[in-house]
Structure formats: C-alpha cells, structure tokens
Amino acid sequence: MKALNNILPLVKNETIKMIKKKRFYVILLVLLVLVPMFAYAQLRQAEDKREKFGTDWRREVQQAITDNQNSLGSDRVPEEWKKYRQIYIQQMKYYLEHDVNPREPGGVSFTREFLDNAATLFIPLLIMGVGSDIVSSERTGGTVKMLLTRPVRRWKILLSKLVTLLMFVSLIIVSTCLICYLISGLFFGYRGWNMPVFTGFQLRGVEVDLSGVHAVPQWQYIFMQAGLIWFVSIIVAALAFMVSVLVRSTSASIVIMMATLIAGNILTNMASSWTSAKYLFMVNLGLTNYLAGTPAPIEGMTLGFSLLVLTVWGIASLVVSFLVFTKQDILN
Amino acid sequence: MNRTSRIWRSAGIASAVSTLLLLAGFVYAVSDIAHPSAEAGAKAVAPSGMEQAVKAGVWDVTSIGDSLAKGTGDDTGSGFARRTVDLLNKEGATSKLVNNLGINGLTTEELLPMLEDPGVKYALQHAGIILLSIGGNDLFNGTETLTTGEQVPTQAEIDAAIDQSSAKFGQVVAQIKKINVQALLVYVGLYNPFSDLEGMRDIGNDAVARWNAMAMKTLGDYDGTLVVPTYDLFTNNSSRYLSSDHFHPNGDGYQAIAERMVQGIAR
Numbered sequence: 001m002k003a004l005n006n007i008l009p010l011v012k013n014e015t016i017k018m019i020k021k022k023r024f025y026v027i028l029l030v031l032l033v034l035v036p037m038f039a040y041a042q043l044r045q046a047e048d049k050r051e052k053f054g055t056d057w058r059r060e061v062q063q064a065i066t067d068n069q070n071s072l073g074s075d076r077v078p079e080e081w082k083k084y085r086q087i088y089i090q091q092m093k094y095y096l097e098h099d100v101n102p103r104e105p106g107g108v109s110f111t112r113e114f115l116d117n118a119a120t121l122f123i124p125l126l127i128m129g130v131g132s133d134i135v136s137s138e139r140t141g142g143t144v145k146m147l148l149t150r151p152v153r154r155w156k157i158l159l160s161k162l163v164t165l166l167m168f169v170s171l172i173i174v175s176t177c178l179i180c181y182l183i184s185g186l187f188f189g190y191r192g193w194n195m196p197v198f199t200g201f202q203l204r205g206v207e208v209d210l211s212g213v214h215a216v217p218q219w220q221y222i223f224m225q226a227g228l229i230w231f232v233s234i235i236v237a238a239l240a241f242m243v244s245v246l247v248r249s250t251s252a253s254i255v256i257m258m259a260t261l262i263a264g265n266i267l268t269n270m271a272s273s274w275t276s277a278k279y280l281f282m283v284n285l286g287l288t289n290y291l292a293g294t295p296a297p298i299e300g301m302t303l304g305f306s307l308l309v310l311t312v313w314g315i316a317s318l319v320v321s322f323l324v325f326t327k328q329d330i331l332n
Numbered sequence: 333m334n335r336t337s338r339i340w341r342s343a344g345i346a347s348a349v350s351t352l353l354l355l356a357g358f359v360y361a362v363s364d365i366a367h368p369s370a371e372a373g374a375k376a377v378a379p380s381g382m383e384q385a386v387k388a389g390v391w392d393v394t395s396i397g398d399s400l401a402k403g404t405g406d407d408t409g410s411g412f413a414r415r416t417v418d419l420l421n422k423e424g425a426t427s428k429l430v431n432n433l434g435i436n437g438l439t440t441e442e443l444l445p446m447l448e449d450p451g452v453k454y455a456l457q458h459a460g461i462i463l464l465s466i467g468g469n470d471l472f473n474g475t476e477t478l479t480t481g482e483q484v485p486t487q488a489e490i491d492a493a494i495d496q497s498s499a500k501f502g503q504v505v506a507q508i509k510k511i512n513v514q515a516l517l518v519y520v521g522l523y524n525p526f527s528d529l530e531g532m533r534d535i536g537n538d539a540v541a542r543w544n545a546m547a548m549k550t551l552g553d554y555d556g557t558l559v560v561p562t563y564d565l566f567t568n569n570s571s572r573y574l575s576s577d578h579f580h581p582n583g584d585g586y587q588a589i590a591e592r593m594v595q596g597i598a599r
Contacts, residue, residue, distance in 0.1 A: 012340045019339050059431050059458070062451030066433045070402065073436045096451040167347035174350040200368030212368030224364060227357025290365050303365050 010152065010160030011167075018164060023130050027172055030126065031179045039110060039184045046105055046188075057101045065092050083206050087295055090208040091201055098198075100215070106192030107185035108218050114180050115225045116292060120285040121265050123176060123229055124236040128257045130168050131240030133250040134161050135325070140250050154326045158245075162318070165241060169233045177226055197221040201293025208293070221291070228287040231307070235281060235314040236261070242317035245325050261285075268297040275299060281313040388515065391427035393417050394459035395434055396452070396508075397443065400520060401465040402434025405580025412520070413463055415590035423594070431455035439469045440500035447507045456511045461597065465520040466504065467547070470497035471539050472525070490539045498546050509554050518558045518593055519551055523566035525579045537567075560592045 018024060053060040068085040071077050077085075095102045103109065135158070138144035147157055181190070196215035201208050216224075240257050247253040264282020277283050278298040284306040289296060296302070395401040395413035403411015410418075413432045420427035433452060435442075443466055446452050456462060471493055508517055522540045526532035540563055551557040565588050566573050566581075573585030581589065 012344075015340055015343050016336050019343060056458075058451060058454045062433070062449075062455050063431050065449075065451060066431070066435060069435050093449060093451065096449070096454075099450075167343070167351070170350035170354055171343070171347050173354060174346075199364065202368065214368060216364075220360075223353075223357040224361035225357075227354050227359070227361045230354035231358050287361075291361060303362065307362070 006152065007156055007160050007163070010157060011163050014160050014164035015167065018130065018134075018168060023133075024168060024171065027126050027129055028175060028179070030129075031176060032183070035114070035180055035183045036187075038114060039187045042110060042113075042184075043187050057103065058096060058099075061092050061096055061102065065089050065096075068092075084295060086206045087201075087203060087208055087293070090210075091198070091293060094198060094201075094208075094210060094213065098215075100196050100198070102198075104192060104195050105188050106195070107181050107188050107190045108192035108222070109195065110184035110188055111177060111180040112197070112218060112222050112225065114184070115177070115222065115229060116288050118176070119225075119229050119232065119288045120268070121261060123173065123233060124261050124285065125258065126172050126176070127169055127233045127236050128240045128254065128261065130172070131165055131237045132244050132254045132257050134165055134241065135244040136247060136250045136253050139248050155322055158322060158325045162238075162241060162321075165237050166234060169237050170230065173226055173230050173233060177222065193217065193219045199224075199291055199293065203293065203295055224291055225288050228291065232285050232287055232310065235310045236285070238314040238317045238321075239281065242321045245321045278305070279309055281310055284309045388458045388460050388512070389426070389428065390460040391420050391425040392430050392459050393420075393427060393461045393463060394430040394455045395432050395463040395465070396446075396456070397434055397463075397465040397520075398438040398467075398469055399434060399436040399580060400468065401463060402432060402436060403586060404434075404436055405575030405577060406583045406586045407575075408583055410583070410586065412586045412590040412593065415587055416461075416463065416593050419590055419594040420597075427461075430459045434465070437469055438466065440466050440497050440504055441470075443504055444500060444507070447504065447511065453511050456508060456515070459512065459515050462508060462512065462515045462517045463520065463593065464504075464508065464517060467497060467501060467543055468522055468525075470494075470500075471522070471543060472536075487535060487538075490535060494539060494542055494546070498543075498550075501547065502550050505550055505554065505557075509556075514556070516556050516558060516597060517551065517554070518560055518596070519547055520589060520593075521547060521559055521561045521563060523562045525566070525570070525574065527567050528570045528578075558593075558596050560589065560596055562589055562592070565589070565592075 049060060053063070068089050071085060072082050092102065103113075133140075135144075138147060148154065150157075195218045197218050198213050198215055199221065200212040200214050201210070202212050203209070236257075239260075240253070243253045243256050244250075247256060260282055264280065264285060267277055267280065268283050268286065275298055278301050283297055284301070286297070287303065287306060290303040290306070296306075393413060393416055395411070399405075401411070401413065403409055403413060411432065411434070413434070414429055417427045417429045433446075433455060435446075438446075447456075471490060505517070505519075521544045524533070524536035524540045526536040529536075544559070544561070544563065548559050551559055566585070570578075573581055573588060575582035575585070
C-alpha cells in the first residue's frame with residue numbers, strides 16, 4: 001500500500017505531462033481527420049455497389065461467392081489465397097443461408113470493419129505515438145536527470161511511466177471506437193447495434209467447421225474486438241516502451257517501432273512458407289482474425305498460440321526495460 | 333481544486349473505466365473463441381425472407397453455368413449475359429443483369445448441388461430470363477488434354493460421357509424450372525470448338541449434334557424454354573469467333589450468340 005501511495009503521485013505527474021504535451025490530442029486529431037476520409041471512401045464504394053446491385057445485398061453476396069469460386073480454378077492464384085477464398089465462400093454461404101447481410105451499412109458496421117482493418121497497423125501506430133518517446137523524450141530534453149534526482153527509486157519512476165502508458169492505451173482504443181462510430185454515423189446513420197454477426201467459424205485446413213458458429217449482436221462483437229485489440233496494443237506499448245528505454249533519440253525509437261510494425265504487416269502477407277516467423281510478435285497482431293474466422297497468416301497459429309507469443313514478448317520487453325533503466329548510467 | 337487535478341481526475345477515471353471495459357471484452361472474446369457455443373445465437377436468426385414473394389423483372393437476366401455463361405474469352409468481360417442485357421435495353425426493354433453465376437470449367441454434375449444454394453436460388457428467382465450454358469466440359473473434359481493431342485477421346489468415351497451427363501442435364505433443367513417456373517430458360521447449344529482440328533472434327537461434330545438433340549428434347553418438355561443454336565456460327569468461322577485459346581468465343585462470338593438470344597426472346 002505504501003508503494004502504491006508512492007507511485008500514484010508519480011502517475012499523476014506523468015498523466016499531466018502526457019496531456020500537457022498534447023500527445024493524446026494529436027492522436028485524437030489524427031482520428032478526427034482520417035476517420036471521415038475512410039468513411040467517405042466507404043460511402044463512395046457503397047454508392048458504386050448500389051449502382052450495380054441496387055439495394056439487393058443477396059445478389060451482391062452471391063456474386064462475390066461466384067467470383068471467388070471462379071478464381072479457385074485458376075492456376076495462377078497461389079494456393080494460400082485459394083484457401084482464404086474457399087473459407088470466405090463457405091462463410092458467405094452461411095450468411096446467405098441464414099439470410100443475414102454480412103455488410104449491412106451503418107455506423108456500427110463501419111466501426112466493426114474499421115477495427116478489423118486497423119487492428120494490425122493503424123492502432124499500433126497510434127499506440128506507438130504515445131509510447132515511443134515516453135522515456136526517450138526525457139533524455140532528449142535532458143529532463144531525465146531532474147526526474148532521477150528525486151528521492152524515488154528508479155523502478156518506481158519507470159513503473160509510473162508504464163502505468164500512464166497503459167492508461168492511455170485504453171483511452172486511445174475507446175476513443176477510436178467512439179470517434180469511429182460518431183463520425184461514420186454522420187455518413188451511414190447510427191443504427192445497427194443489434195445486427196447479427198456470425199462468429200465461431202473453426203478452420204480445419206480449407207474446411208470450415210460450422211458447428212460452433214453462432215450469431216452475436218454487433219455491439220457484442222465490437223466489444224470483443226476492442227478487447228482483443230486492447231491486448232495487442234498493450235504488447236505493442238510494452239515493446240515501444242522498451243525501445244524508448246534502450247534508444248536515446250525519440251525519432252530513432254519511433255523509426256524502429258514503425259519499421260517493425262510495417263515489417264510485420266508485410267510478413268503476414270508472405271510468410272506462409274517461413275513457418276518459424278510465427279514466433280515473431282508482429283505476425284501475431286491480428287487477433288481479431290480469430291474472431292472473424294479468417295485464416296491466420298501461418299499454418300498452426302491459433303488464438304492460444306498468438307496470446308502466448310505476445311505475452312512472452314510483452315513480459316520480456318518489460319523485464320529488459322526495467323533491468324536496463326535501473327542499471328544504466330545516465331550520462332548526458 | 334486546480335486545473336491539473338481536474339485533468340488527473342478525469343483522465344484517471346476515464347482510463348480506469350476504459351481498461352475495465354476492454355479487459356472484460358478481452359476475456360469475453362477469448363472465452364467465446366475458445367468455447368464457441370452454437371446454442372445461443374443461431375436460433376435468434378430465423379432464416380426467412382428467402383421464401384418471401386418474389387417480384388422478378390420480366391427482362392432481368394441471370395446467367396448460370398460454365399465459362400461461356402461467365403464470358404471467358406471476351407476481352408471486355410461482358411460475355412453473352414451482359415451483351416444480351418445491353419441489346420434488350422437498346423430495343424427499349426428495361427433489363428438488368430441480376431447475377432452472372434458462370435463458373436469456369438463447371439460440369440452438369442457440379443452445377444446440380446449449386447442449385448441448392450440459397451444465393452443461387454435467389455438470383456434465379458429474381459430473373460425473368462435465365463441464360464444457361466452447360467455441357468461443354470462434360471463432353472470435352474477441359475481443353476488441355478485435347479489441344480495437346482495426347483489424349484484424343486475415343487468415340488466410346490464421348491458416348492459414355494453423353495449418356496451420363498444427359499441424365500444430369502435433365503435434373504438441372506427440372507431443378508431450374510422448379511426454382512423459377514415463370515422465367516424463360518434459354519439454353520445455349522454447344523458448338524464444336526475443334527472444327528479446325530483434323531482429328532477431332534468428326535468426333536466433335538457428332539458429339540455436339542447428339543448433345544444438342546438431347547438438350548432440345550429435354551427442354552421441349554417444359555414451357556418457357558428456348559434452345560439457341562451456336563453450332564453453325566462457329567463451324568466455319570472459328571478463327572473469327574473463337575478467342576486465342578481456341579475454345580471460348582471472343583467478343584464477336586459472344587455478340588453473335590447474344591443477338592441470337594435476343595432474336596429468340598418473344599416480346
């Protein structure tokens with residue numbers, strides 16, 4: 001309890017620094033600028049489709065099924081993509097059989113799709129924006145010496161920074177959801193909370209086991225998505241935190257994290273034959289895929305596996321952060 | 333209470349609430365993925381709607397079947413389906429393409445289970461005109477074995493293929509008519525894609541003639557059917573109407589087929 005009393009004022013201090021440095025506002029601003037752009041693009045796409053299919057989503061879904069079936073016969077399509085498409089076909093058929101529109105337009109649906117797309121790169125980048133300079137900026141600015149001359153143990157100072165970072169991780173994810181919903185609602189309307197979404201597709205090779213499939217209301221689905229993204233974000237935050245401790249310059253630590261995240265995105269698109277890549281954290285960021293039933297980038301990855309890999313990376317980077325920060329000399 | 337304290341309070345409370353919420357979501361998601369239970373939701377969604385009264389436009393077109401129905405070989409991607417729609421529209425009817433359900437390499441045997449799919453049924457029910465092309469792959473079993481010349485099918489093999497596929501073809505037609513009895517079912521007769529190939533010309537011609545006669549007879553049992561012949565178009569004009577793969581029609585070939593269809597559709 002005494003330790004907590006010691007740390008709370010430090011966390012308060014860090015939180016105020018974070019707010020005063022306008023880091024969090026920048027992220028909100030990025031969202032406020034980008035989400036309308038995504039929503040507008042989606043709106044145009046929807047209009048385009050309406051021209052072709054009217055408001056008849058069943059025809060649209062059936063056409064998507066047929067188009068994918070056609071590509072299965074082509075020898076030019078890589079086997080890996082065929083697997084994706086076979087799974088997609090089976091899921092779309094399931095939606096048609098149950099007469100549920102998989103892409104009912106609406107603010108809630110937009111949020112769901114946005115979260116799916118943002119889970120592996122966009123949101124981690126935002127997290128990185130607050131995480132990468134949380135320690136290194138004190139060095140760049142020279143304020144770290146003032147911080148360390150206070151009569152507080154070093155690990156407590158680092159812990160307070162970590163706690164603050166995790167607080168802002170939660171805030172960023174919740175604000176992303178809220179901003180997404182509020183802005184896309186202007187374009188598509190605010191309805192769709194209870195629209196059924198199917199989840200529980202279990203993949204056995206190219207076959208989809210439908211025995212576990214069940215419908216959840218869309219708000220519950222988003223609730224689950226946000227939870228999974230939160231977990232991913234915490235791991236990304238921990239890694240950014242470590243880089244921030246290890247690397248002196250803020251811009252260098254941002255570049256390192258950004259390169260890693262983008263490399264992860266590229267790897268997930270082509271790593272299927274390099275199976276040991278599945279132990280890299282950046283290949284495991286797509287936790288929401290397990291919810292949607294899209295196949296994992298590398299054979300043999302499951303939710304449990306990804307959680308384990310991410311947890312190991314997260315814990316390792318925290319251990320490194322604390323060891324280095326408490327031992328290292330602060331020279332400049 | 334100064335300003336920094338207010339910031340701290342609101343940020344602290346907001347993040348604590350967010351964290352708890354997200355943690356709950358995470359736990360829920362993990363348990364839902366780990367133990368997917370079908371009992372809860374599946375029943376909440378009643379499969380309905382599909383059975384509701386269907387109002388199909390008289391001139392609306394759905395095409396179904398093999399690569400010809402799809403339009404393979406047409407550089408514009410239109411195929412006879414879209415070309416038929418365009419021609420109908422040009423003549424003053426309001427027509428649209430409901431769906432093009434053609435799949436490359438489809439055989440009658442593969443088409444049958446497709447007709448059970450709700451989406452396929454839906455697209456067929458919403459058409460006034462159904463364009464069907466099937467049978468070519470049953471007879472010629474893909475282009476590769478033939479054009480390489482290594483494995484020219486014998487008369488006996490083709491005979492067997494026709495006998496087997498005829499029954500399936502009958503089921504296909506019956507099923508389509510069952511799904512949508514009002515729509516005009518237009519069947520695209522086969523042509524001999526090997527009329528320029530010495531060894532295949534006679535065998536192909538014979539097979540195509542027998543198949544087309546069978547198709548004519550099968551469809552003759554139903555009202556609202558039409559067989560559009562294509563054999564004569566291609567037999568002496570294969571270089572003009574066939575695409576570079578020597579198997580599928582090119583744009584002009586599809587246009588010629590579409591014109592025939594429109595000529596045959598009563599208005």
